[in-house]
Amino acid sequence: MVGRAHYYEGHTIDKVTFPIRVFKLLGVDTIVLTNAAGGLNPEYTVGDIVLLNDHIFLAGLAGLHPLRGPNIDEFGPRFPPLSDAYDLELRRHVHKAWKALIPPGGRKLHEGVYAFVGGPSYETRAECRLLRQIGADVVGMSTVPEIVAARHCGLRVLALSLVTNTAVLSPVPRGDDCQLRGKNTRELEVILQEGKANHEEVLEASRSAAIDMQKIVIQFIMDGFEGS
Incomplete structure (x- = not known):
């Protein structure tokens, strides 16, 4: 399946998860979900x-x-x-495939916790800090409703997030901050724009990493068939 219905597009949560139940009725027993996400963990990079x-x-x-x-x-x-919810054996297979395909020093693979938000606006700085403090490593606007429906149906689940931007966790500059005295409007705008999420940058990061993501998923599927 290419693409998905998002809650922020105006679809009901039932429509968002409808394909998962169709997969179940078609006899599917395992699903692999991918998404683009913002990085909350400071160790993650785009x-x-x-x-x-x-x-x-x-x-x-x-x-x-x-x-x-x-x-x-x-x-x-x-x-x-x-x-x-997230199948341990499937995750082990991904780590195996990653070591076989991605050279040392190349793109990094982590394991982490995904926070679902409704969107479509990106998160505020305070919201990012909240999500990080309660244990989230990445944040995005998809996937989790499908995961819940899939596990309800008894499907095995594997999910991968591509970090397409890093969240801004630092507090908003205060209006009475002495370090801002004497700065003109242009200089203040540069400070506020630093690290700000940009949808075009998200799309570009997604395109540049798509090949590695495809390699891993293909190798994972091939390993699964060989082991069956």
Whole structure:
């Protein structure tokens, strides 16, 4: 499947997760999801790939949840556990494929926690600090609702994030900051723009890393078939 429906585009959470249930009915037992994400972990840089091992779903905790409403027993239980949402064995296979394909000193692979936000605006500095403090390594506007639906259906899940921009965690400059005295409007604008998320830059980072992401997914799939 190429592309996905996003909640921020105006789709309902049911429509966002609809393809996952179709996959289940078609007999799919494993899904691989990819996304572009902002890096919250200061050790991450643009172009790094993060293998997700957990997530933070604040919208779901607040009630915007793909499993809200009458349960469809044919898909899964009323209260599915998510403490093991991201399949450990699949993650081990990815690390193996990574070592075989990516030379030392090349693009970095991490494991980390993804925070879902509704979008479409990028996060404020305070929101980025909040998400980092509660354990998130990357933040984005997709994937987690699909993960929840997939695990409800009993599907095995693998998810990869490409870090396309780094979040600004430093506080907004104060209006009474003595270090800003004497600076003109242009100089102040440069300070405020530093590290600011830019959608065009996100797209460019995605294009430049797409080949490595494809290599890893293809190798992962090939290894899976060879081991079956």
